[in-house]
Amino acid sequence: MSLNAFLQNLANALQWGSFYALIALGYSMVYGILMLFNFAHGDIFMVGAYIGLFVSTSLVTLSATGILPMAGWLILVLTIFISMFLTSFVGMAVERVAYRPLRAAPRASAAITGLMVGIILETGNLALLGAQRRKFPEIIAQSTFHIGQVVVTNTKILIIILSILLMIALHQFIRRTRWGMAMRAMAYDFVVVPLMGVSINRIAAMTFAIGSALAAAAGIFFGIAYPVLEPYMGLLIGWKAFVAAILGGRGSIVGAALAGFLLGFIEIFVAAIFPSTLRDLIAYSIILIILTIRPHGFFGEAYSARLRL
Amino acid sequence: MPLLEVKNLTIYFGGLRAVHNYNVTFEPGQVRGLIGPNGAGKTTTFNMITGIHRPTSGEIIFEGQNIVGMMPHDIASMGIARTFQNMRLWRHMTVMEHIKLAMYSKIEYGLIGAFFGTPKRHKQETEFDEKAYHFLKLLNVDRYTNQVVTGLPYGVQRRVEMARALAIVPKILLLDEPTAGMNPEEMLDMVEVIRQIKDELKLTIFLIEHRMRVVMDLCEIIQTLDFGEIIAEGTPDEIRNNERVIEAYLGKEVEV
Numbered sequence: 001m002s003l004n005a006f007l008q009n010l011a012n013a014l015q016w017g018s019f020y021a022l023i024a025l026g027y028s029m030v031y032g033i034l035m036l037f038n039f040a041h042g043d044i045f046m047v048g049a050y051i052g053l054f055v056s057t058s059l060v061t062l063s064a065t066g067i068l069p070m071a072g073w074l075i076l077v078l079t080i081f082i083s084m085f086l087t088s089f090v091g092m093a094v095e096r097v098a099y100r101p102l103r104a105a106p107r108a109s110a111a112i113t114g115l116m117v118g119i120i121l122e123t124g125n126l127a128l129l130g131a132q133r134r135k136f137p138e139i140i141a142q143s144t145f146h147i148g149q150v151v152v153t154n155t156k157i158l159i160i161i162l163s164i165l166l167m168i169a170l171h172q173f174i175r176r177t178r179w180g181m182a183m184r185a186m187a188y189d190f191v192v193v194p195l196m197g198v199s200i201n202r203i204a205a206m207t208f209a210i211g212s213a214l215a216a217a218a219g220i221f222f223g224i225a226y227p228v229l230e231p232y233m234g235l236l237i238g239w240k241a242f243v244a245a246i247l248g249g250r251g252s253i254v255g256a257a258l259a260g261f262l263l264g265f266i267e268i269f270v271a272a273i274f275p276s277t278l279r280d281l282i283a284y285s286i287i288l289i290i291l292t293i294r295p296h297g298f299f300g301e302a303y304s305a306r307l308r309l
Numbered sequence: 310m311p312l313l314e315v316k317n318l319t320i321y322f323g324g325l326r327a328v329h330n331y332n333v334t335f336e337p338g339q340v341r342g343l344i345g346p347n348g349a350g351k352t353t354t355f356n357m358i359t360g361i362h363r364p365t366s367g368e369i370i371f372e373g374q375n376i377v378g379m380m381p382h383d384i385a386s387m388g389i390a391r392t393f394q395n396m397r398l399w400r401h402m403t404v405m406e407h408i409k410l411a412m413y414s415k416i417e418y419g420l421i422g423a424f425f426g427t428p429k430r431h432k433q434e435t436e437f438d439e440k441a442y443h444f445l446k447l448l449n450v451d452r453y454t455n456q457v458v459t460g461l462p463y464g465v466q467r468r469v470e471m472a473r474a475l476a477i478v479p480k481i482l483l484l485d486e487p488t489a490g491m492n493p494e495e496m497l498d499m500v501e502v503i504r505q506i507k508d509e510l511k512l513t514i515f516l517i518e519h520r521m522r523v524v525m526d527l528c529e530i531i532q533t534l535d536f537g538e539i540i541a542e543g544t545p546d547e548i549r550n551n552e553r554v555i556e557a558y559l560g561k562e563v564e565v
Contacts, residue, residue, distance in 0.1 A: 169424075177423040178409070178416045181402075185410050188399040194381035195359055195391060197414045197477055308401060 001272065004149040011152050011160075013268035014261065015225060018163035021260025022218035023241035025170060025253065026091075026211025032251030032307025033187050033207050036107060039114035040094050041215060042238015043121040046231065048087040048216025049223050050125065053136055055082045056220075060137045072140035079139060080162070083220055084213035091212025092205045099208075100201065118234075125231040133230045136223035159221045166217055167257045170210065174253060174307070179206055187251065187307035243287060249300030251307045259298060263287070310373060312337045312513055313389075313481055318357060318367035327353045328537040331367070335481065340507055340514045342528035344521075344548075346557065350537040351517045352394060355483050358515075359391050360384040372480075386414055390479035392470045394486045394517075400459045404450065404469050407458065408441040411476035444472045447509065448502060464495040468502060475506065481513040482506070488523055500526055525549070533557065 001009075023045050030038045038044075056079040063070040070078075098113040143154045174180035182203045186193045194200050222237075223229060244263045248255025266286055271279040291297070299308075313335040320328050328350040335341065343351050356362040358369055360381035369376050376384050399407060409416075416437075422430035445451040448468040453461055458469055467487065474482060487503065488496045500523055507514055507527075518524045524531055525545040533541040533548060535557040541548060548554055 172424055173420075177420065178413050181406055181410050182413060184402060185399045185406075188401065189397045191361065192393070192397045192399075193410075195361075195385045196411045196473070197382050197386040198410070199380065199382045306401075 005272065007147075007150045009268050009272045011150070011156055013265040014160045015156050015264070016268055017261030017264025018160055019218045019222055019237060019260075020241045020244045020263045021167065021257045022163055022214045022221075023238065024244035024248065024256040024260045025167065026215050027242050027245035028248060028251055028253060028256035029183075029207050029211050029307060031245065032253075033183055034099070034103075034204060036099060036110050037114065037242070038094070038099070038208070038211070039111055039242075040098065040117040040121060041114075041211065042234035042241065043118040044087065044091055044094065044212045044234070045215040045219050045222075045238060045241075046125070046229075046234030047090050047121055047219075048083060048212065049136075049219030049229050049233065050129075050134070051086050051090075051216060052079055052083040052220035052223055053134055053229055055079050055086070056139050056223075057137050060139065076139045076158075080217060080220055084216045087216035087219075088209035088213040091208035091215075094212075095205055095208040100204070118238075122231045122234075129231075131231075133228050136227035136229060138227070139224065155224050159225060163217070163221065166214060170214065171253060173210070179203065183207060184307055243284070247287060247291065247297050249297035252297070252299035253308070255297060255299030311335055311370075312339075312372065313358075313515075314368075314370040315358065316368040316370070318354070318364050318369065320353060320357060320362060320364045326537055328357070328364075328534075331534075331537075331539060333532065335513050335515070337480075337513055338511055339530070340516065340528050342516045342518060342524035342531040343534060344518060344524055344531060344554075345534035349534040351534055352485055353537075354534070355391060355485055355515075355517065358384075358483065359389060385477055388478070388480035389483065390474035390477050390481070391483035392467075392474050392485055392487060394489055396466060396470050398458045398466055398470055398473075401457055403455050403457055404445065404453045404461075404472075405438075405441060405455055407469060407473045408444060408476045409437060411473045412437055412440070441476065444475050447475070447506065448472045464491060464498065467491070467495075467499065471502070471506075475510070479512070481515060483515045483517075485517045486519060487516070488518065488520055496520065496523065499523075503527055521549075 023041065026041050027038060030036055056075065059070065059075045059078055062068045063075060094117050098117045099110055102110040102113055140155065145152050145154065145157070174183060182193060182198050186200060186203055190200065193203070240263060241260065244259040245256050247262070248257070248259035266283045267279055270283045274282055311334045315331060315333045318328060318331040319326070331354055333341065343354065345351055353362060357364045360376070360379055364377060367377070371387060371389065376387065416433065421427060442451060442454070445454060448471055450465055450468050450472060453465060453469070458466055461469065471487065484503070488499045491499060503514065504527065506512055516524060516528060528545065530542065531545060531548045532539050533551070533554045540557060541551045541554045543551065
C-alpha cells in the first residue's frame with residue numbers, strides 16, 4: 001500500500017472508528033456502573049440519528065425560508081446540541097421503563113428487556129414514519145482538501161475532531177465532576193453510594209442520558225457522512241460497537257474509545273486489501289482471535305469490569 | 310426530644326422473622342451498644358434505620374420525623390451515617406475522593422466550574438480540602454490523602470471508612486463492628502479513635518460489636534439481641550452479670 005493510499009484509508013478509518021467509539025462508550029459506561037448490557041443502545045443511536053434528521057431539517061428549512069437565516073456551522077452546532085439533549089431523554093426513559101424495575105432481577109432478564117425495547121424502538125419508528133428511507137439534509141456544503149495526494153472532505157475532518165472532543169469531554173466529566181465521581185463509586189459499590197446522600201437513581205439516569213447523547217452525536221455524524229437513514233440502521237453498527245466495548249475491556253472508558261477506533265481501522269484496512277464483500281468476515285475473525293487471546297479486552301480486568309478511566 | 314426513636318421495629322424475610330419488636334431511644338450525645346450472637350439481627354437493624362431494608366412494621370423517628378420508607382440517600386442527608394462490617398470502600402478511588410463524594414450534596418459548582426476551574430470551584434475545593442483534611446487528621450490517616458485505598462493497611466482502610474461516614478456531617482453514627490478482623494493493638498487504637506470522635510464532635514453513636522471489651526469500654530447502655538429480640542438492656546455492668554446474656558452469648562466466650 002502506498003503512503004497516499006495508507007493516509008487516505010487512515011482518514012476513513014478514523015471516521016468509522018469515531019462512530020464505533022462514540023457508541024461503545026455508552027455500552028461501557030452503563031455496563032461499568034450497572035453491570036448491565038444495554039442492548040437497546042444501537043437503537044438509541046438510530047433514534048438519535050432520526051432526531052438529528054428532524055432537528056437539522058427544521059433548522060435548514062427555517063434558515064432557507066429566510067425566517068431565521070443561519071450559517072451552516074451554526075445549524076450544525078445547534079443540531080448536535082439539541083439532538084443530544086433530546087436523545088438523552090430517550091435514554092433516561094429506557095432506563096426508567098426497562099431497567100430500573102429490574103435492577104434486582106437477574107441480569108439476563110434485564111438484557112432481554114433491553115432487546116425488547118430495541119425492537120419497540122425500531123418497529124415504533126417503522127409504524128410512525130413508514131418504511132421508506134430518509135435523507136439526511138446537507139447541513140454544511142461539502143468541500144475537499146488536498147493534502148499532497150490525499151483527498152479529505154471537510155465533513156470528515158469535522159466528524160473526527162468533534163468526536164475526539166466529545167470523548168475528551170466525557171473523560172474529564174468522569175474524572176473531575178462530582179457526578180463522575182459518584183459514577184465511579186457506584187461502579188465499585190452500589191450500596192454505599194446512597195448512604196453518602198447521593199441518589200443512585202439519578203446517577204443511573206444520568207449515565208443513560210450521557211451514553212444516549214453520545215450515541216445521538218454518532219447518529220448525526222453518521223447521517224452527515226452517509227446521509228440515508230432507516231429504522232434498522234442501529235442494528236449492525238450497534239452490535240459492532242458492542243464488540244468494541246468488550247474489546248476495550250468492559251467498563252473502561254479509554255478502552256472503549258480506543259477499541260472503537262481499532263475496529264474502524266481493521267474494517268477499513270481489510271476492505272482496502274481484500275474484496276469489500278469479505279470485509280466483516282475477515283475483520284471479525286481477527287477480532288475473534290484477539291478476544292480468545294485477551295478475553296477481558298485491552299483494558300479489562302479479570303475480576304472486575306467496573307467503570308474506570 | 311430524643312434524636313432517634315425506634316418503636317416496635319419488625320422485619321420478615323419471607324417467613325423468617327429477622328427482627329421482632331425492637332425498640333431504642335437515643336438522647337443526643339449518647340453512645341449505645343448492640344451485641345448479640347451472629348445472625349441475631351444486628352446488621353438488619355442498621356439496614357432498616359439507614360433505609361436499605363424496609364421494616365415490615367414499626368416506626369423509626371429521627372428528629373421528630375418518621376423516616377420509614379424514605380430513600381437511603383434522603384435518610385443519609387438528614388444526618389444518619391454508617392460504616393459496614395465488611396468495610397465497603399471504593400477500590401481504585403483515592404482517600405480524598407472518598408471524603409469528597411461524602412460531601413457530594415454540598416458541592417455547588419456545576420459543570421462549567423468542574424471543567425474550567427472557575428473561582429467558585431477553586432474556593433469550594435479549598436474549603437472541602439480543609440474540611441476533608443480535618444476529618445482525615447482526626448482519624449490519623451491524613452498522610453494517605455492521595456493514595457488509592459486498595460493498597461492501604463487494613464486498620465487504615467477501616468479508619469478511612471469512618472472518615473467517609475463523618476464527612477456527611479452526621480448527627481448519629483452507626484458503626485457496624487468497627488474492630489472486626491483487627492489484631493488487639495489495632496483494636497485498642499480503634500477504641501481510642503471512637504472515643505475521640507465522640508468527645509470532639511459530640512456525636513451520638515450506635516455501636517454493633519462482637520468484642521465485649523470494646524462495647525464495655527465505650528457504651529453507656531448496651532442492648533443484647535438474640536433471635537431478633539432484645540433479651541437484655543442495661544449498663545455494661547448489668548449486662549456483664551445478666552444471666553440470659555451469659556447464656557445466649559457471653560457463655561461461649563467465657564468458656565473459650
